[in-house]
Amino acid sequence: MRRLLTPKRLLWALLIGVLLLAALTAQEFRLFERAWFPVQEWRHAAKWRGESIWLPDYRVAIEALPIAGLSDLSALAYDPERKTLFTVTNKNSQLIELSLTGQVLRRIPLQGFGDPEAIEYIGPGLYVITDERAQRLIKVRLGEGEAPVSAAATEQLTLGIGMNGNKGFEGLAYDAAGQRLFVAKERDPVRIYEVHGFPQLNPELPYAVHVVDDPARDARLFVRDLSSLDYDARTGHLLALSDESRLALELNGDGRPISSLSLLRGQHGLRRSVPQAEGITMDDAGTIYLVSEPNLFYVFRKQAD
Template sequence: MKRMHCLVAALALFGSVAHAANSIDLSSYSVTGNYALDSLGTMGLEASAVTYARDRGSLFFVGDEGEGVVEVSLTGQTLSSMAFSAWPTATRHNDAEGLTYLGGGVLVVAEERLQDAFQFNYVAGGSVSLANVPWASISDYAYANNGIEGISYDPRDGSFVSVKQDSPMEVRAGSLTFAAGGGISTMTPLFDAGMLGVSSLSDVQTLSPIDALVGTAAADNLLVLSLGSQTLLEIDRAGNTLSRFDLSGITSQAIEGVTVDELGRIYLVAEDSGTPNSRLFVLSPVPEPETWAMMLVGLAGLAHRVRRSRA
């Protein structure tokens, strides 16, 4: 009987985990890493966007000045870098604010004021002229310092999600077809972003890359970062807030970029804000994914023992 009570309790716990298939529940996360990022002259200053490369087991980030992209380990050690040798002449600011990884060494960087996305192949130690790579326009608001702040790739269907900072805030989704001279975009707003209740939007990340969410409703959810409100939101594609994480106690530096890995760990980058270095922060679910796996193995063993005791 005691074993049966244990099994019932364990099944109840498993049921609560299964219910989380609708949300990753940011309230279950805590800060598990805090690492300085190399400045690399000025290339690594003012970290403004980050993306995870599953096939490399690493992260890429860009700085606000748009001098290039830096590859780092999951604990922030510099692995390599690639310079941007030129931007389109239409922009004077080279304001790199969005970054996402498509796989196979292919990256997409978004320029805030142009509201355009540029696709290129990463070459460690190399350089790329963004004025001469395939690109597509995300939106066409007036050229201003309140444009595209983030972009994220959905590997399920090759679509993208982007956020616009303010005036107005927007969360857009659709396809981008990159081509020399400008490609085709079907990016349109998903909902009225004012319903999110934040003062600005700073980055976005699709949750479909998380292995545990495959085939669940939560795989369609998004992480939306707000620098102005110091908040990370998990939302569905109708704009409903499902969970949130308060970032105000993590750092005084401005957190501007977010990405996730296949285990559900969240990586944030903060610009230096007058301090010596930009920083990488890691948020992990508690228990961590590996712990859940061990719990499920233990649950299976417990169920087997109960069956044998009743035979």
């Protein structure tokens, strides 16, 4: 005999469906891991605080400062020689130098870069820029002035790993001591690659590139995407920025998250949530700089104990 679907049974079926949908959503957005992480921070604060960047101690000092004349900022890098910042725009392909307070110092046209998405300082006058869609890494040299920079006849590396349209290389970071270039793949899946041998710093040595991939490490990143990276030479730790999760994570040398900086309203002194975080970097003093599309500039400083 067919059992009738009574209102009570229908209610239970709907409730189970809602719970399953909620569980799937929580898993997709990594909500369980993110909710548990502040407990881990609190439990290990005494140990981690003294040997890390320790993002919970940071508070916003400059919030959502509009950068005049720009509309599509992407990425951020600190130049310790010039004591300035560099960012790129991908719609009209420009390299922009900024002061540490967010003022535009110069604009340099980029020619032949396709879809520039990230920039990283390698050494005096030397940078690497990514072409996101083509997954190209392009070495450039900058002098003074605003003469255009061309991608032609420069050292380049195309990786072509898991190419899937506009979800390519979104972030760069460089470990000068280890001569490692960290490259962040945005999503589907989130990945952080270590590239050894590019750019080639000693032309007298044989050209050899080695790429290290660690899916198990990357699976611990409870973020929806990656939009930027930065390497802290003092601790050997990485900063990983996620636009969709509105979060910056500090990763230790093993790639484990140990502290976080929430970009939501009410956190770390923010009056409003950061709308679309695209670039993060640190200077020699540990000050954190962040840019968000379309043209917003932020500074976070560590508070005294």
